[in-house]
Amino acid sequence: MSLEVCYELTKALYTVVQSDEDRDTKIEQVEKLLEKRESILKDVKVPETPDEQKLANDIVTWNQKIDTAMQDLRLEIQKDIKKIGHKKKSAAKYNNPYAESETTDGVFYDKRN
Numbered sequence: 001m002s003l004e005v006c007y008e009l010t011k012a013l014y015t016v017v018q019s020d021e022d023r024d025t026k027i028e029q030v031e032k033l034l035e036k037r038e039s040i041l042k043d044v045k046v047p048e049t050p051d052e053q054k055l056a057n058d059i060v061t062w063n064q065k066i067d068t069a070m071q072d073l074r075l076e077i078q079k080d081i082k083k084i085g086h087k088k089k090s091a092a093k094y095n096n097p098y099a100e101s102e103t104t105d106g107v108f109y110d111k112r113n
Helices: 002-018 023-041 051-095
Strands: none
Touching: 002 023, 002 051, 023 051
């Protein structure tokens, strides 16, 4: 019973990952499905029949594709974070272009005192 439920959750997870939904919505749905699947995986037993073996093989295949899609999503998020950081630096340089080059050149020191 639990293998079939795990199969259905993995199938749903695969369809969510492959969909063209908004990234935030996709992440929320993936988190919910992963929590459900994690609780069910504890009860999954070794497949005994050929039908159960086929379900298990499908789960493993989908898992590999899900992992690849999730890594791509993580890389996309990292790129966005880097882009935002670059924009912040560019904006700071535009607002104060001499911030990095503030030196003590041109300052007169009186040696007598």
